[in-house]
Amino acid sequence: GAVVSQHPSRVICKSGTSVKIECRSLDFQATTMFWYRQFPKQSLMLMATSNEGSKATYEQGVEKDKFLINHASLTLSTLTVTSAHPEDSSFYICSATGAGAANEKLFFGSGTQLSVL
Amino acid sequence: DAKTTQPPSMDCAEGRAANLPCNHSTISGNEYVYWYRQIHSQGPQYIIHGLKNNETNEMASLIITEDRKSSTLILPHATLRDTAVYYCIVRVANTNAGKSTFGDGTTLTVKP
Numbered sequence: 001g002a003v004v005s006q007h008p009s010r011v012i013c014k015s016g017t018s019v020k021i022e023c024r025s026l027d028f029q030a031t032t033m034f035w036y037r038q039f040p041k042q043s044l045m046l047m048a049t050s051n052e053g054s055k056a057t058y059e060q061g062v063e064k065d066k067f068l069i070n071h072a073s074l075t076l077s078t079l080t081v082t083s084a085h086p087e088d089s090s091f092y093i094c095s096a097t098g099a100g101a102a103n104e105k106l107f108f109g110s111g112t113q114l115s116v117l
Numbered sequence: 118d119a120k121t122t123q124p125p126s127m128d129c130a131e132g133r134a135a136n137l138p139c140n141h142s143t144i145s146g147n148e149y150v151y152w153y154r155q156i157h158s159q160g161p162q163y164i165i166h167g168l169k170n171n172e173t174n175e176m177a178s179l180i181i182t183e184d185r186k187s188s189t190l191i192l193p194h195a196t197l198r199d200t201a202v203y204y205c206i207v208r209v210a211n212t213n214a215g216k217s218t219f220g221d222g223t224t225l226t227v228k229p
Contacts, residue, residue: 006160034217043204044161044219093160095217104210106151106217108160 003027004096006109013084014117021079021112023094029074030096034106035067038091050077074098084116120144121205123223129199131229135192139205142186149210150181151217152190154201154225161204164190195227 003026013019023033032051036044048064050056050071058064066088068080077096081088094109122140129135141150149168153161165172165179167188172179178191192199204222 004160036219043221046218091158095161104149105163105166106153106208107163108153110160111158113158 004030004094004107004109006094006112008112009110010113010115012115012117015085016083019081019084019114021081021092021094021114023077023079023096023109025075025096025098025107028096028098028107030077030098031074032097033071033077034095034097035069035077035079036093036095038093038111044093047079081114084114086116089114089116120148120207120218121220123203123205123220125221126224126226128226128228129192129195131197131227132194135190135195135199135225135227137190137192137203137205137223137225138187139190140187141205141207144185144207145209147209148207150179150185150188151206151208152177152179153204153206154199155204155222156201164203166210195225197227197229199225200227201225 005024007022035047038044046059047062048056048058048069050069052071052074056069071077091111091113093111095106149166151166152164155161165177167179181188202222202224204219206217208217
């Protein structure tokens with residue numbers, strides 16, 4: 001089945017630094033990728049939708065200048081948390097879907113646990 | 118806002134069938150019903166999806182009501198490893214616009 005690889009799985013950073021999370025589709029062309037954030041004991045919250053070669057569409061309340069999303073190729077999307085603060089500590093998850101049969105399902109990465117000190 | 122509602126928690130005895138309900142009364146004609154599950158600190162795992170016909174795969178069965186306003190995920194012989202949060206979502210497939218909004222899900226606990 002289709003695989004989405006997310007890296008890193010865990011990152012600890014100092015407040016004020018930026019962190020980049022990568023999401024790769026390994027065996028299909030991901031025309032659309034989604035980024036979610038999940039706090040402990042809560043559901044996944046959609047942050048943004050990115051289509052390859054286009055600017056990301058952010059959900060209401062999500063700061064686009066803080067959470068930079070790049071989807072420059074059909075196999076890679078990145079989420080950069082800029083000037084991270086402790087309140088940005090969360091579990092970040094990407095998902096991807098593609099064209100044709102690959103659009104039937106959403107494939108999820110394994111998630112990135114971000115801890116900002 | 119999430120388009121689905123699920124009971125917050127359910128218990129099931131090991132070896133018995135687990136039936137997880139989901140209401141999606143505002144589902145559109147081109148939206149599919151998807152089920153995923155999430156084990157702590159992992160990404161959601163795909164289980165099954167369907168449009169209007171009942172579906173079955175090696176993991177589970179999906180029963181969708183004729184009016185498509187609700188569905189039930191059936192795990193035929195639950196094991197301890199099936200303990201997880203189960204999410205029912207609706208999304209448009211076969212289009213790049215098919216974003217998915219997650220509700221709160223059902224925490225299924227399989228007990229020995």
